Amino acid sequence: MRGFTAVSSRTxxxxxxxxxxxxxxxxxxxxxxxxxxxGPAGASTRFTLIGHGWxxxxxxxQYGALGYAQHGWTHEQILAHYYTGTSIGLLPKGTDERVxxxxxxxxxxVAFDSQAVGRDEGGTxxxxxxxxxxxxxxxxxxxxRLWSRDAADYVWKGIVGSLRIxxxxxxxxxxxxxxxxxxxxxWWGDFHVLLSHGSLSVVNVVPMERxxxxxxxxxxxxxxxxxxxxxxxxxxRSYAAATAGGSTFDAYPDTRxxxxxxxxxxxxxSDAAVAATxxxxxxxxxxxxxxxxxxxxxxxxxxxxxxxxxxxxPYLVPVRDRYDAANGLxxxxxxxxxxxxxxxxxxxxxxxxDVTGVDQTIDGPSHRVLSVVVHHGGGDxxxxxxxxxxxxxxxxxxxxxxxVTLVAPSDADAGQQFQLRGRLWPRPxxxxxxxxxxxxxxxxxxxxxxxxxxxxRFSLPRSPMADVSYRLSRxxxxxxxxxxxxxxxxxxxxxxxxxxxxxxxxQGAKVTLQxxxxxxxxxxxxxxxxxxxxxxxxTAVASGSWRVHFAHxxxxxxxxxxxxxxx
Numbered sequence: 140m141r142g143f144t145a146v147s148s149r150t151x152x153x154x155x156x157x158x159x160x161x162x163x164x165x166x167x168x169x170x171x172x173x174x175x176x177x178g179p180a181g182a183s184t185r186f187t188l189i190g191h192g193w194x195x196x197x198x199x200x201q202y203g204a205l206g207y208a209q210h211g212w213t214h215e216q217i218l219a220h221y222y223t224g225t226s227i228g229l230l231p232k233g234t235d236e237r238v239x240x241x242x243x244x245x246x247x248x249v250a251f252d253s254q255a256v257g258r259d260e261g262g263t264x265x266x267x268x269x270x271x272x273x274x275x276x277x278x279x280x281x282x283x284r285l286w287s288r289d290a291a292d293y294v295w296k297g298i299v300g301s302l303r304i305x306x307x308x309x310x311x312x313x314x315x316x317x318x319x320x321x322x323x324x325x326w327w328g329d330f331h332v333l334l335s336h337g338s339l340s341v342v343n344v345v346p347m348e349r350x351x352x353x354x355x356x357x358x359x360x361x362x363x364x365x366x367x368x369x370x371x372x373x374x375x376r377s378y379a380a381a382t383a384g385g386s387t388f389d390a391y392p393d394t395r396x397x398x399x400x401x402x403x404x405x406x407x408x409s410d411a412a413v414a415a416t417x418x419x420x421x422x423x424x425x426x427x428x429x430x431x432x433x434x435x436x437x438x439x440x441x442x443x444x445x446x447x448x449x450x451x452x453p454y455l456v457p458v459r460d461r462y463d464a465a466n467g468l469x470x471x472x473x474x475x476x477x478x479x480x481x482x483x484x485x486x487x488x489x490x491x492x493d494v495t496g497v498d499q500t501i502d503g504p505s506h507r508v509l510s511v512v513v514h515h516g517g518g519d520x521x522x523x524x525x526x527x528x529x530x531x532x533x534x535x536x537x538x539x540x541x542x543v544t545l546v547a548p549s550d551a552d553a554g555q556q557f558q559l560r561g562r563l564w565p566r567p568x569x570x571x572x573x574x575x576x577x578x579x580x581x582x583x584x585x586x587x588x589x590x591x592x593x594x595x596r597f598s599l600p601r602s603p604m605a606d607v608s609y610r611l612s613r614x615x616x617x618x619x620x621x622x623x624x625x626x627x628x629x630x631x632x633x634x635x636x637x638x639x640x641x642x643x644x645x646q647g648a649k650v651t652l653q654x655x656x657x658x659x660x661x662x663x664x665x666x667x668x669x670x671x672x673x674x675x676x677x678t679a680v681a682s683g684s685w686r687v688h689f690a691h692x693x694x695x696x697x698x699x700x701x702x703x704x705x706x
Contacts, residue, residue: 185619236389497511545619552628
């Protein structure tokens, strides 16, 4: 009931033509950046996964029910909120639930502390003394036999078809590992041992109220507020009644139906909640409603179509779940963000090459992801939201993959204009672009007008005079930073003595005159840059290849003039 296996069949909300335009735009943008840059492009992309909730999100949120109980709501009000247009009715007396506890076994071990009664399909019944027993396939096809540990012998052979064991004054014990992991525990109701193709299974036939007593404390803590636990009791009872009717059993004891636990796991507080809501069920249109529930909605419940691609029901429409956080008790209301590189996201999604972008189609009312298109080095891959849920081992399909990309040249000459480009996708309502001059200092927000196009991209001209870092950030996502090494522009001229200029005008900076020698460029003389950016050497101009070099300082990268060849 709380599993997440179905996939959405909705078509993509983004037309394929638009997706093609987006991909062409990305390719063109990259080409323009490379063409305009003075040096190799420095690019940084981070994808941040954020999300909410746990489970399919359809119907009731268990933590949300706790949150509403914290705010004084009754269980009737809570159920009416999650199941639109429903009312509370009563289940007929004498309703049973059949739960598959064990399947595919070669033999079944049971025990009881008081006398029980066994019946087969041939109409035979036997009183079974307290003790331990083993049920085996008989020597005749279609028959069973019963071994008594105390008698060390088969005490009943030729059991026709199946064996149903009804307890006496104490409950039956199953000395096998149940499907949900419990071993050597006691269960209310009868054990129905079935034979099929040579293997045995055990179906627990239990009165509905006792079944619900086994469900509630294994679905929510019995220590929760009574109204929240009562809400769970009615939802569990309703779901069981609405989904009953299988050929040999009605429910699994795990999340394929709902968690059902043995008597050892039951609690007085949850028993009280079951008693307080005795026989109550949720009804819609005169029928018991299929009251899906999950651990946490994340703030908005989902629909059958959004989560599973199934036909919707009018009472299972998305609603705002304002108290799903349960005053901070819900650890899954909002997930901790997870940051991926381009290659890391590709690995998580199981696609080849780096991921360059992810387009997501969102169901508005439920906020669930219906489908995605992953753009990566190996091409474009379409997935459902459930595909991503499975591949990335997520807690629900209420997630977003937020992209932040920033591109700038790694190197630029002082004063040279280049384009600082970026992308934020999905396109946010707000973002921050800031810069840090030099190798350290404070981040300053860039106030120049920057707007995003329909594809979440922007381009901003920059002409820095010193080393600079740029940072792009958006709410909920990891920021990205790119660094640009800005090299001073140096000139060298001849005449009687060597001289030249420097941009920016770094007064007091040291520059070095160098000559090309067989051993490499050799330093000849140092000079100091004047306030107007000029410098002069005392070295007389002579034949050879010459240049001037600036090593670097805290805020500027190294710079070298073009070579001056003197005949």
